[in-house]
Amino acid sequence: MKFAALLRSAALVTAVALIPATTATMAQVDGRAGPEFAKLFAVFQRVKASYVEPVEDDVLIRGAIDGMLAALDPHSAYLDGGDLQRLETMIDGNYSGLGLSVVMEDGAVKVVSPFKGSPADKAGIKAGDFITHLDGTLIYGGSLDDAVAQMRGPSGTSIKLTIFRPGRDEPVEVDVTRGVIELEPVTHELGAGNIGVITVNEFSADVGADVFSAWQDIKKEAAGRVAGLVLDLRNNPGGSLDESVALADLFLTDGRIVSQRGRARGETMLYDAETVYRGDMAEGVPLVVLINAGSASASEIVAGALQDHRRALIMGERSFGKGSVQSLLPLGPDAALKLTTARYFTPSGKSVQEGGIKPDIAVPQISDPDFALRQKYQTRESDLRGHLINELGIKDEEMESDSIADPRFQLTSAQLEEQGVKDFQLHYAMETLRRTTKSTVALRPAKR
Structure with a gap:
């Protein structure tokens, strides 16, 4: 039942769109592949007969499947057991653990982002950290399922994480007490000067x-008219394609939001404004969207749509650059294939694959004492082994920012802390909105 519910809700743009198992996009095996299948079977038989220890059939078959999908791109995968449970949790769920989004990268467990307010977040674990040991036991080279299972556990129990932080010479050891993690995809607050802030942590259901x-x-909390709104999509790795369209639609009155184009019939789809919500819910209110290198996929769809329609000022750092769509193909009652089936494009026809969304105003997170080191070792889609190539052929140097020091961003993290600024990017966005008028780019209509 849970798996069926998961499939009904999984139109994800990490990206994942649901395709029934009976769809015509399930291609027939080319007859010319027969000799290649013979090679695969020959290897299977030789390993079974000659390997130094007995090997179960399911181990070899799963290894062959994983290797086949790994040869395609970093996002295609076979999902069962714990993998499907994590996907279910991402869509709508809660659990006892640390509150970390993690991936396996070259045999190492890498932190994509800690959930805001989670035990991991409070313990100071940051995006980009590599977890090497759990309670003193090396986990490098193991499975992601095993690592996640060890990090989860009863609320109130603790676990010691040994972390390699790029740019640091010595590993960091952190004791984290597990807690009940209730995913809170959307939070909000009203700041000084009637500036609203809405943070979207992931694109789960609703x-x-x-x-x-x-x-x-x-609007109810504001004493008078709301003067501006910040939509914070930083470190949001994506989620539901439908929800990214719904979110962009909240601020647009017409026009294209996103298009996806694939090789198979039915994989080319167009998504327009006014499909989910009618009108601009914040009409007349200046809007800033915050993004960074952790903003991927569904986040980039929203940022790209609002940027192309000139409805928002995009601020922060260049986004991750994941411009592909994965389809969730059911394989029986408790397994599925997550397969890359399409690329998506912003309203202007731009693919964010590799290049990402470039902010209108680049604002570094100088309140982070590790910012310089983190930038040096930052990982984006273009750094992943086997990533899809941007169809437009944009050269790497055209995606790099210049190295000229900006006089606006010369304060140190210690100086900002003395001023009470803990999040410089958010602070800068709110200060910008306090000075914003209706003639600014954040409200300028796109040329038709």
């Missing part, structure tokens, strides 16, 4: 409706 509700709450 995010569009949750953002709409948050906006209504902000």
Whole structure:
């Protein structure tokens, strides 16, 4: 039942769109592949007969499947057991653990991002950290399922994490007490000067409706008219394609939001404004969207749509650059294939694959004492082994930012802390909105 519910809700743009098992996109095996299958079977038989220890059939078959998909791109995968449970948790769930989004990268467990307010977040674990040991036991080279299972556990129990932080010479050891993690995809607050802030941590179910509700709450809390709104999509790795469309639709009155183009019939789809919500819910209110290198996929769809329509000023750092769509293909009652089936494009026809979304105003997170080191070792889609190539052929140097020091961003993290600024990017966005008028780019209509 849970797996069926998961499939019904999984139109994800980490990206994942659901395709029934009976779809015509399940290609027939080319007859010319027969000799290649013979090679595969020959290897299987030789390993079974000659390997130094007995090997179960399911181990070899799973290894062959994983290797086949790994040869395609970093995002295609076979999902069962713990993998499907993690996907279910991402969509709608809660669990006892540390509150970390992690991936396996070259045999190492890498932190994509800690959930805001989670035990991991409070313990100071940061995006980009590599977890090498759990309670003193090396986990490098093991499975992601095993590592996640060890990190989860009863609320109130603790675990010691040994972390390699790029740029640091010595590993960091952190004791983290597990807690009940209730995923909170949308949070909001009202800042000084009647500037609203809505943070979207992931694109799980009902995010569009949750953002709409948050906006209504902000208007009630404001003493008079809301002067501006910050939509914070930093470190948001993506999620539901439908919810990314719904969120962008909240701020647009017409026009294209995103298009996806694939090789198979039915994989080319267009998504327009006014499909989910009618009108701009915050009409007349200046909007800033915050992104960084952790903003991927669904986050980039929203940022790209609002940027192309000139509805928002995009601020922060260049996004991750994941411009592909994965389809979830059921394989029986408790397994599925997550397969890359399409690329997506912003309203102007731009693919964010590799290049990402470039902010209108680049604002570094100088309140982070590790910012310089983190930038040096930052990982984006273009750094992943086997990533899809941008169809437009954009050269790497054209995606790099210049190295000229900006006089606006010369304060140190210690100096900012003395001023009470803990999040410089958010602070800068709110200060910008306090000075914003209706003639600014954040409200300028796109040329038709």
